[in-house]
Every structure is written in C-alpha cells, then in structure tokens.
Amino acid sequence: MPEEFPVARRWAVGALLMMTFASGVVDAVSYLRLGHVFVANMTGNVVFLGLSVSEVYHLPVVAPLVALAAFVLGTFLGGRLNKRFGRRPRLWLSGAFGGQAAALTLTAALTGTGVLRAEGRATLLVIALLGGCWGLQNATVGLLAPRDLTTSVLTRTLTALTSQSVFGAGSGARPHRRAGSVLVVFAGAVTGGLLLRVTLAGAIGLAAVAVAGAAAVFALAPRAERAAAARD
Template sequence: MPERLPVAPRWAVGALLVMTFATGLVDAVSYLRLGHVFVANMTGNVVFLGFSLAKTDRMSVLAPIVAMAAFVVGAFFGGHLSKFLGGRPRCWLVWAFACQAAGLTLTALLLGTGVLRPEGRLVLVIIALLGGCSGLQNATVRVLAPRDLMTTVLTQTLTGLTAESALGTGTGTKPHRKIGSLLAMLAGAAVGALLLRTTLAGVVGLAAVLVAGVACVFALAPAPDDATV
C-alpha cells in the first residue's frame, strides 16, 4: 500500500473493499432505476452517449451528460480536498469520505420522503447527486489506492489478475486483493439489484452507511506502526 496511508494495510484494504461494494450498490441504482446510466463508471457513459447520439437506441442523451458533468464536479472538489488536506492524510480521508456519505445520505432522504422520484426530469437530479459523490470518491481513491483496489474501475484489476497470473507473466502479487475487489463489486451489484425490488432509498442509504463506516475506519484505525500486519 502507498506510504501515505494513515492506517494499517489490513484496515485500508478492508475499507477499500467496502467502498467497492458500495459502488456496486450505487451503480445498481443508477443502471436499473435511473434509465440505464452509470454514475461511477464513466467509460460506460461515454459508450452510452455514443449510442444515443447515433440514435441506435432509445437512450437518453441528457442522462450520461449529466452523470459525467456531476462526476467532474465531484472529482474537482475531491482534488481540492487532496490539495489542501493531503499533508494530513487521516484528516483528508475522513473529510472526503464523510462528505461522500453526507451526499449519499441526502439523496436517500430525498428519495425516502418523496421529494425526489425516479421519474421525469427528477431522475437527472438523482443522477447528478450520485455522480458527484462518485466523482469525489474517484478523486480520493486514485491518490490513495493501488491499482488493484480502485473501488470503481475493475478493468485494470481483471487485466492484472489474468496477465500477471501463473499462466501469464507470473509476476503478480497478492491476487487475493484483486479477487476480493471483483467479488466485492459483484456482491454489491447483486445485493443492490435484490434490494431495489423493495426499496430505492434503502439501497442508497445502505451505501451511505458503508461509506460513513469507511470514514470512521480512517479516523480511528491504528496507524501502520501500531498494528500487526
């Protein structure tokens, strides 16, 4: 793990796997209930935007644009947090993930009270809120995490798992982390899809609770020198 991590590696790996699970939850919400758009996977949105511009499907042009714009705003905010608090990594990570949890909590409350509904133009507001939270997460994790624990983009993780395996170059290390990341995303998406049968706000609320828990980990977990790894 990078030297700047303020907590012991096992705590950090666990926290990042929880973030990956939460990403699966949120993308299940956005894809299954908000019009086949991603709020964390921007590669998918670029492809969807191409489909919609080519008019090969009845996909919304606005949804992927709003998702990407909100993602950029969230990433911009995350970059500034890193710039101003990066010298105090524990404080920086706590603030970043606490802000993300607050954004998810607000979204869940607005959904639960009926202020926001997954229909009409209100869908774009939900997409913007979730996209902003995902942008903040990505801007933080890209500085924090190794390539096999990026929490949102698993292409490099899957590539490394196979290309660096014993059947590939044989240079791969800690394949369990890569496998854990893939399984966490899979489980998050599956759990999200199941819970969406009964509650939309609950799925977003669960993601908020998990991200808040990650903020607590980076606030309270032992430092690397204080733990047995």
C-alpha cells in the same frame, strides 16, 4: 511505488473494499432505476453517448451527460480537498469519505420521503448527486494510489489479476485482493438489484453506510506502525 496508507494495510484494504461494494450498489441503482445510466463507471456513459448518435437505439443523452458533468465536478472537489488536507491523510480521507457518506444519506432521505422521485426531471438531480459522490470517491482513491483497488472500474484489476498472475508475466502478488475486489462489486450489484425491488432509498442508504464505515476506518483505525508493534 509502494503503497502508503495512513492506517494499517489490512484496515485500509477493508475500507476500500467497502467502498467498492458501495460502487456496485449504486451502479445497480442508477442503471436499473435511473434510466440506464452509470454513476460510478463513466466508461459506460461515454459508450452510451456514442451509441445515442444513432437514433435507432433510443438511448438517453441527457442523463449520461448529467452523470459525466457531476462526476467531473466531484473529481475537482476531490483534488481540491487533497491539495488542502493531503498532508494530513487521516483528516483528508475521513473528511472526503465522510462528506460523501453525508451526501448519500441526504439523497437517501430525500428519495425516501418523496421529496425527490426517481421519475421525470427529478431523476436527473438524483443522478447528479450520486455522480458527484463517485467523482469525489474516484479522485480521492486515485490520489491514494492503490493500483489494484480503484473501487469502481475493474478493467485494470481484472487485467492485473490475470496478466500478472504466476501463470502470466508476474509474480502473482495480491491475487486475493484483486479477486476480492471483483467479487465485492458483484455482491454490491446483486444486493442493489434485490433491494430495488423493495426500496430505492434503502439501496442508496446502504451505500451510505458502507462509505461511512470506510470514513470511520481512516479516522479511527490503528496506524501502520502501531499495528506492526502490536504484532511484535
């Protein structure tokens, strides 16, 4: 099925790559600072829960469960927003991602001012806020349906990059986009890890800026037909 974005394709891809960068940042934050848990990649949390059955590994149980529950609630919200506003895609996408950016900004402000500290039970609230944000993002991006730009899980992207390349079984369509997605997550993780040496709030705030930028693109970027007309 061909992709149908409400804005010109290059703008849409750029926005999704910004959100992919944000995913790398927050998973670095959550894994390194919030107790070895993921907020964007739920596969890791399920694996951690499985391994925690054997107490010899001393892996957390509550934190992955909180992340999973918050993520699911976020995906539910994403589905409801699509059902309510999906026929107006600019409003739907800019609203969903704008709401996510607002929640991230609030989380950054609360951690930066010391209202929320990444220690003890308060860590679970930070995990829940971030997990809910990425549940909303994943649901929204999934309903938008760009198969090779999921913005968080790279297994499918890496598979498509190699198996559908000209050396595999496919035509090699969109290799730069797929490779870019992998590199952007890597860059996000590097940036998040480095920022954590200085500030937790700053790392979350950077993710908020990236998501807010994506929301602005879907709200303000030229429509596909306008972009095509401008090239003509």
